[in-house]
Amino acid sequence: MQDEDLELDRLQKAYKAAVEEWITAIRREEELASVNHSVAEVDLWEQAHMQEDEVRNKVLGTKKDYEDALRQKYFGF
Template structure:
């Protein structure tokens, strides 16, 4: 595997982690507001978004780790 491929995987993973951090912060912000039904709905939606982004991060992490293993250890 070319190191530019590893760089791309690393960059994609790091970008996804930053997106995940933003999603967590958004969920946290919504957990800190008043307790109206509309705000609870927004909070719940933010949680689902955070969970979706977390899945993206885990997928990209696996791809990056697999590529590193292949590069470093040949498997």
């Protein structure tokens, strides 16, 4: 039981860290969207959007792992 809880703690921590990384990526994209843009700045903005999307996918993966572990613990599937 304790090992199971340690794994849940690890998965929860990974999920929370991914969410924090996502928040940072969103703020970076928003920062770039809030100024007048030159062509180079538009490229940076697009790059920030792509990075935000990558981090979002990471969040969704860590969330799924954590949810799957919770389902296994509480419902056995």
